[in-house]
Amino acid sequence: MKAAAVETERRAGGWNEPAFRALAIQVLVLAIVAGVVAFLGLNLVGNLEARSIRTGFGFLWQAASFEIGQSFIPYSADATFGTALLVGLLNTLVVALLGVILSTVAGTFVGIASLSRNPLVAPLATGYVELVRNVPLLLQLYVWYAVLTQMLPAAAAAPKLPFGVYLAKSGLHFPILHSGLWLVLAALFVGMVAAFAYGLLARRRADRFGGPPPLWPRALLLAGLPSLAFLFVAMTTPFDVPRPTRFGFSGGGQVSPELTALLIGLSLYNAAFIAEILRAGIMSVDRGQAEAAAALGLKRGQTMRLVVIPQALKVAVPPLANQYLNLAKNTSLAIAIGYPDLMSIGNTIINQTGQAVEVIAIMMAAYLAISLSISAFMNWYNARVALVGTQ
Incomplete structure (x- = not known):
């Protein structure tokens, strides 16, 4: 009798149907969120217009007119705000990458x-x-x-x-060294590829014949080739x-x-x-x-x-x-x-241009991209480790 009552209620449809009720709630929540975002956006635009503050990303091509103490790419005060943000992003990426490596070791x-x-x-x-x-x-x-x-x-x-x-x-x-670094970087790339290929071959050989693969060939490829290239450049370049x-x-x-x-x-x-x-x-x-x-x-x-x-x-x-x-x-x-990272340079640009919304949006997108990249890499590595552990 109870099953028949449930079946009758399900056939009745409308709000009593679980699938319809779940869909209706999701649509309602989405509409509320969209309404709040639209209200905030209109309020923001109205306040910016009342204060005669320009909007848009055209300021990125204007001259920055300020120096940056640490830069990994050529930069001067004549560069644009977009270049300044790129300098800040690179400074942040360098610190994040080196920090991950050093903290892991x-x-x-x-x-x-x-x-x-x-x-x-x-x-x-x-x-x-x-x-x-x-x-x-x-x-x-x-x-x-x-x-x-x-x-x-x-x-x-x-x-x-x-x-x-x-x-x-x-x-x-x-x-x-002002020249010859490309040779060292090329040797490092070749060494990484060769070490990866050796790792695959050594793993297959270990699975077939048993015994742990030696580590010294991989270490020699990773460190030996760049070291030889650096010594060659150091001996030929002042x-x-x-x-x-x-x-x-x-x-x-x-x-x-x-x-x-x-x-x-x-x-x-x-x-x-x-x-x-x-x-x-x-x-x-x-x-x-x-x-x-x-x-x-x-x-x-x-x-x-x-x-x-x-x-x-x-x-x-x-x-x-x-x-x-x-x-x-x-x-x-x-x-x-x-330290002139992305946040520091972004604040300087906000003070000079007054376009806080655009700059903050750029910084949020940059940090989101960095976080998603780290998450994607770690998810891939986690799947790889789990797959190796279950074989």
Whole structure:
């Protein structure tokens, strides 16, 4: 009888039908959201017109008329606002990429050290994690910036480090090559392709004949080819060496103290979280896996690399992706120490043009693209790790 009543109610249709009710609710919510967005948009346009503020993106082709302290592409005050935003975006991408690499390396080292049986190493690693995680990142950036700008000597008294490197209040100064870098980059690209191809062949050979594939050929391809290319360029091309003067340095390359402080602060801060993520992932692997690997004759390093870490990554990759997203978004704190990232340059453009809506929209789109790119890569890597682990 109950089933017949339900069938009768379903045939009656209208609001009592679950599918119709769900669709109606979704349409209603969508209409409310569209109405709110339209109201806010009309209100915004009316306020801009009342204050005679121009709208549109035509300002991107106007002269910026301000300098930028750190730029990885040619830039001058005569460049456009669009070029200035591109400089800020590249500065943000460089910090995010280097921060991900450095924090991953440091976090892996600290995470493994926290599991050490050494009575000194493990407490030091745990103390580092607890200290860094519980101090605000902004405060850490202030501390590192103060250390680099107040405790280092001026240019005239800066000590000369090996390879013609100087470390002073103005930053890290080092010799550079003005030509021949394309050969080093080409060698690096060839080495990466060759190492990837070797990895595929070595994995197939290991699946067919057994035994772990050696790592030294891949490391030799990745580091050997670029090193040989760099040595060739260094022997045939003169270096532009930095020279200390009374008021600074002339020649050579420079890494500003703002960039250095930002990289150190972001890397060490996120390394503490990554260390805990990796430690938890390693501890999630059953101890019997390591015991079985030892019974097969694998050394401790081989056991960690071939048995424990591949299984731990299946647990660690999703929270690692979230941490990388946090790192990319935290680069916006660079404005606090004067590093010209996308947020800092965007604020300068807003002050000069008054077109806050357009600039903020550009910055939101840029950060959204960065976050989606990181998410897409980590999702691909997570699927790859999961697929390898289930084979």
